[in-house]
Amino acid sequence: MKASLKFTEEKADKFWRVETLGSELLLNYGKSGTNGRNQIKAFASPEDCEAQARKLTQGKMKKGYVDFPFDYDGHRYFDDEEVGLHRLTSHPRFVAHFADDVYYDCCDEDAPFGSDEGSDALGELANCVRTQKYLNIVDFPRWLIENQWEMTFIEPASIDIEDALKPENKALEPDIYQSCRVVIASAFGQLKITGSLDASLKTSSLAAINCLDRMGVHLGWGDGKPSAILDQMSKDLAAFCK
Template sequence: MTDELDEALDLGLETEPKHPVFAEYFTDPIYDDPANEFAPFGNDEGADVLTIWTERAEELDETTTVRALLEDGEADPDDTWLAEDDDVDTAMFAVGAAFTLLRLTGRIDDEGTRLALRGLDVLEGFYEPITEVQCMRADLIAFTKRSAVPPA
């Protein structure tokens, strides 16, 4: 087995089922990439959030927020959270938590979407344009627009 495949298996990216809504809307390979630092679960922060909440998935329901995942894990967001444009680790926690909630529940709260988008802005502001960040931003915006449309 390759090191990347071993990492994917360790993270459960290949063995854990994704919520069907997540699987439908987030199809780019970055969402299953455990080795790409700019993928939501390829960095230490995103991988940690996914690992913790995959083990605690039964605690997640339709009221769970990205903030709840962060407060109960490695980070504690407050009013100044992500205020600094160079806080890359915090940004990666925000992005990891947002995509973890999406992956496990197929939904995301409005504040969580804002935290994720701000995290993506911080990453791109620090590193310059990043293809993976642009993909996650476009997918997240498209998802929130589609999920906000009431059924016909």
């Protein structure tokens, strides 16, 4: 269920919307023209969830709220801090194309936001988009690592992985790893928040995924075989056309 309402009077102009997914319900509300606040509530069953959504909608309409066409495509989507990664707080295009649970996994190191670097990058990107603090998405990974973290950024597309993995270059491994994780999180983060992806960042992210996969095999991460998660992420990202 989806419903979007608006309330306008002399001193108020605000929106309210509800959306359900299975047995979970999203409330998104605030001043018109803003992204508003998010709350996610869980219920015992999808039926209970739908019933509550209808009840809440009817209650708002009794208070003077009226239907209005919500701009789902142009809206910016930010996760609730208490809930974390969630489909209900992700752009509809992201949810439709990146359907696997791995895109909402906060624990698996290979998932876009599962590493410490990936999680931190998503959080900083969301803050920058929300506050319009920093909007150059292509340069965001370098800005984050060099200006905010005061560490070294290496553009994944520039990495000669065979050369980088030579014993004499071992000191570069942490910088390569961190750079790749941040680039990947930035690309998927832009998609999750806005539903679109800059072409240059897409190219950089595909290079980062390939770089991490080859590093993992070379260094014997996990079972020393190519990562199934990274392979899926690469295929899904390459197929995204918006």
